[in-house]
Amino acid sequence: MGILLQTIVAGLLKGGLYALIGIGMTLIMGVMGIINLAHGQMMMVAMYIAYVLNTMGVDPYFSLLVAMPTLFLLGVLIQKYLLNPLIKVDTILPENQVLMTVGIGMVLTEVIRFIFKSDYKYVTTSYSSATFFLGGISFNVPLTIAFFIALAFTAAMFWFLIKTDLGRSIRATAQDKDAATLMGINTGRITVVTMGLGAALVAAAGCLLAPVYYIFPDLGGPFTAKAFVITILGGLGSTVGAILGGITLGMAESLGATYLGMEYEDIVGLAIFVAVLLFLPGGFKRLTKV
Amino acid sequence: MRAYPKGLLTVAVLLLAVVLCGGVMAAENVKVGIVLPLTGAQAKFGEIEKRSFEMAAEEINAAGGIKGSKLELLFEDDTGKPDVGRAATEKLISRDKVTVLTGGYSSAVTQAATAVAQQFKVPFLVTTGSADEITEKGYDYIFRINPTSSEYFDPFETLIQKAGGIKTMALLYENTQFGQSSAKDVEGAAKSAGIQVVVKEGYQAGAIDFKPILSKVKGAKPDIIYMVSYVMDAALLMAQCKELDINPKMFAGGGAGFTLPEFQQKAAAAADLVYSATLWSEDVPYKGAKEYFNKFKKKYNSETEYHGAEAYGSMYVVADALKRAKSFSPNDIRDALAATDMMTAFGPVKFISYGKKTQQNKLPNTFVVQWQKGKMETVWPEAFAKKKYIFPTPAWKDRK
Amino acid sequence: MKKTPVAAIVAVAALALLPLVLADNYFLHLLILFLIWVIIGSSWNIMAGYTGQVSFGHAAFFGTGAYTAGLFVMHGGFSAWWGMAFGGVAAMLLGLPFGAICFPLRGAYFALASLALNLILMHLATIAERxxxxxxxxMIMPTFVSKVPYYYITLGMAVATLVVVQSIIRSKWGYYFVSIREDQDAAESLGIDTNRYKNVSLAVSAFFTGTAGALYMNYMGFIDPHVVFSLHDYSVMAILVAIVGGVGTIYGPAVGAFIMVGLQELFRSGFFGLFKYLGDRTGSETFTQAMEVVQHAHVLVFGILVVVVILFLPNGIVGDWGKIRKSVFRSKPAA
Incomplete structure (x- = not known):
């Protein structure tokens, strides 16, 4: 029983972080209809920002305030100068934008490797492995904080998408780009803002992950993979779906690790992904309707 | 745009020139080809080894070189990939015409590179690649200075016996060549020592959260947790063992990550009292070990560890064989290497056959170290111990 | 472009005669790598470039082919050359059910499913130690010491791949493929069984990629899951080879393979030793440092190349050859 509870708690806390990674991706996928295969790499960049600030004595939670705007800017620049120009170009493959994100991901990884080498870096905090116990179950403090911050960000995103003009424009663009354009929405600008927001959100995830993990240039790839699994689980463009998707993935990985074996951790996530693609195309969004 | 074709032409001509005159370099030197990962994820160790090779070669050249000629090192980057390593080895042999090869970091690259060397009959002294198979193929041009991965656990067997009270083991290992083969060997060794393996789990390097598997370990209450992990996974494993309040009698690392300073820095207090197997430390009782460590530190202003010592030792072994060889023909060098019997900073080197292995160096001792108060101390075998080992490991909450 | 261009025939003839003139193992090795990439790039291209089904997981087929060859040795004690006969078939057998299940998924979903297939196989091959x-x-000992036999085998396969791809593309199938890529709904309304032809293109693609994998096993003599199922080194590289050369063109992947293999070696070796040579000659540290910078930049260059190609030559070097020629030609008188 203790093992089961501990596994569930571990999965839930990790799931919160996954949700935050997924929200950014789901926004981008929903609005632009492309998968951003540089998503994890953007998180990696944010983690390096947290690392550099940390060497100057800044707490990773405060580095959120620097990393998020920086990544917002990076996302905006990428969308504006690298992705949007492709829409106008006549090409054989519509996937050119996706392929472009692969190239961007490589450039981000290699530029970081160039600057910081391949060495493992880590953020030192006094609370990295701080824990509290509830009924014999251990809770990692930074992961618990990350979980609640992730929830807060999701709530904020939800409110933003429902209540603000910009948010409504984003949703309109996600639903029907042509109609949105006809309604006078500058969809070019919307895609730019969305990419910026997506990047900022994954930057937040990176800063929250930094105290409990470590940092190296190649960490982007696996997280990109997780991000698209979450997004497909949750349904494109659905913030609530992303939360459910993130937590599902976190739980599935944890339960799989405990009851199947840790080496199956990644396979479980991928298997769920394939199952959802086949049996529940559209993801949890089909069930939750938001 | 205007100067574009012209620029392109210049580059092409330059390239052609380089390709053509690449071969006509100074010929009086003895060329030693070295295959190492200089870029990519393993570059950190590639760098340490490269510096150690260079330092050794400088010393040898300063002391008169090889029969009047100087050692010239030709490094090739294998980027950690077997196919690139193979190409690099081929280039060293057929274009650079090296007399002897050394290096070889990851097992995968080393396997590919040694196969090439064997085919072309150029002697190759393996420095680091630790898969048992490398010297089990009967390749007569391949020699290996480092012990194989199955030998890392050896000193623990005697230590466990001496310490007593260890009956069950949890075995966690990364799913890499090193991890999987170590796990197999450790499991076998544990069984024959009468220790029951209660949990045996592999994992993908780079996991965020080991708590699911660790809670299973906690439930099984093993006396020893033996982990084969690379540095950051090692740090996370220990930190999370502390978080989950897991208290075996002994935390042990199977080399790889547990001896690096970064492990201790990242895991901080959780690293304390963790044991690890190691092949070498600056305290080993071999002539030149301490000097090598200090010289490296002075020259490069950074620390070295056992990989560096392997490289440093390899260079001296190669130089020694070249000096003794009747000529610089591959066959004579091979014979000279086979007759090697010398002491290096890494330890005594003599290539022998045992088990299925041929031309394999066997170190008389591998060591167990323990982190004590933030410092790594050699604690086993007793004859070489700098500090007494602390056993059993006290529970987390009883530590200060 | 209806007939096989003279340039292609000349190129093949030149390649066939090359070992007679240049017996250098190192160059032959690079050429073999280049030819292997011609096979993989062309295979990816027939499915993604012509049929529009972008795969992010071609390493799944490559690895399956390589492991077929390897497992023949490991379990049966047979020669790894049997893999050349069965590796492609095994990859096809993997591809067909995958296609049957996943082709109803469109666009990005299919790409993601192929990526997942790739990763799942990599993990399974890692875990199934026995x-x-x-x-x-x-690990096997390669059959031949000399590169020349491998070179001709690879050359033969590369030519065969190109010939098959070309004849398929010019056949009825080719038109079906392109019509699926251009507008799947329109193709269906014309009575084309789109799923069936997607599977045909997948089968061809998987077959050649798998055979290339088996060849790799024979030639390299060593495989492990992270080598042959590598997302980065095979799945992504296959895409890069095709888009740099030209998606949906017959000779594009060959051009792309030449550029990518050449660039990788150029940077890895520090411009074929140029910097080291200059450094040794002048005794200047600057060149040695420059070499390190260049070596560390080799993947970065790939990334930048992709970004630049997609941005300025979205149809690749072959696809946008007219554009390139025009801009180069225009600048010629001034230069």
């Missing part, structure tokens, strides 16, 4: 040897990999 069956695959796990991360210890499979």
């Amino acid at each position: 069956f695959t040897g796990g991360m210890q990999g499979i």
